[in-house]
Amino acid sequence: MSWAGGVLYVLAVGLLIGGGPRASGTVHGIGALLAASLLVGVLRSRPVLALSMTLLGSTAVVVGPPSSAHVDLSASYQGQFLPYVAVDLVLGFIVATRAPRASTVAAVTSLVVQVLLVGGFAHGDSVIVNLVIALLAMAAACTVGLLSRERREHAVQLRAQEVAEAVVAERLRIARELHDMVAHSIGIITIQAGMGSRVIQTQPEEAREALRAIEATSRETLSGLRRTLVALRQADPDAAASGGAPLTPSPGLADVERLATATTDAGVRVDVRRHGEERPLPADIDLSAYRIVQEAVTNVVRHAGTGRCRVSIEYGDEELFVEIIDDGRGATEDGPTHGFGIVGMRERVALLHGRLSAGPRPEGGFRVAARLPLPEPVGVPAGAR
Structure with a gap:
């Protein structure tokens, strides 16, 4: 429903410009700020479009001429640049969530528009004051956006590091299990095989006992390897649901x-x-x-x-x-x-x-x-x- 918020924002800006007698600049600025809240849906899905709409709407409210002679002109220009606070908020969101190139283009565009509008529509000594306020507000919004992006990127790096450390730890654990299980069995098999080959001609009964020991040790090793491999696949729901023989307990x-x-x-x-x-x-x-x-x-x-x-x-x-x-x-x-x-x-x-x-x-x-x-x-x- 983000498009509905965009339509309502356009209607609200239109009412502020020509829907009634012109009040003071502060009142119109607050109205423009409240109207910008209608663009939250657009901001989440298309932040650049939200910035463009906020920039155009705020500029329209700022340059809109007073329509009532009963309003003091000096009062009507008080807070006339307040709508650009909404532009700065949207700019901070873009800096925090978008790539540096897009953030730079958005910041430069917003800066140029605000400097031109303040220089062209501010009066008397308020030009410098309004320029300084506009620059400080934009710098604060960009700084907050940068800090938010750095914090998010740091959190992503920490999560990636934790995942990598967990993977390494699990690999070491599996390596230890396989080494401890296989090394013992292979050592027993090697000794039994060597003994059986030496006595197979002279002591066939001893050779048969060696072969039985090799068979028993081999079966035990295969069972341990299967247990380890099945345990590694427990995270796979399909493998868990496929049934199969139950796991034997760990030694x-x-x-x-x-x-x-x-x-x-x-x-x-x-x-x-x-x-x-x-x-x-x-x-x-x-x-x-x-x-x-x-x-x-x-x-x-x-x-x-x-x-x-x-x-x-x-x-x-x-x-x-x-x-x-x-x-x-x-x-x-x-x-x-x-x-x-x-x-x-x-x-x-x-x-x-x-x-x-x-x-x-x-x-x-x-x-x-x-x-x-x-x-x-x-x-x-x-x-x-």
């Missing part, structure tokens, strides 16, 4: 014994020790603790050169403590040779505001220790804990 510390069994089949015996009162943990802490144990045990299988390691899990009141110790070669750093295992551990612990230490032991071997803060139990006073 946690309850699955450490199963991990130890698979690792033992690969030739490294894992001694799991639990301390404290076992209780359900938040999903992110439970998954991260399991992945830390999995990655550390994988490094033992692939790099330590030993046949045993120890995993300690301690449930404290305020934190979860996980420690993995071996008596192998004790690699010194997690560099390119060893992939991104320890880097991924540090990222997981940092996201949970915990602490991680990983390095060789003085007595030989390697030690990984993580402390993950736990949330306060609901309904248990701090003094009771």
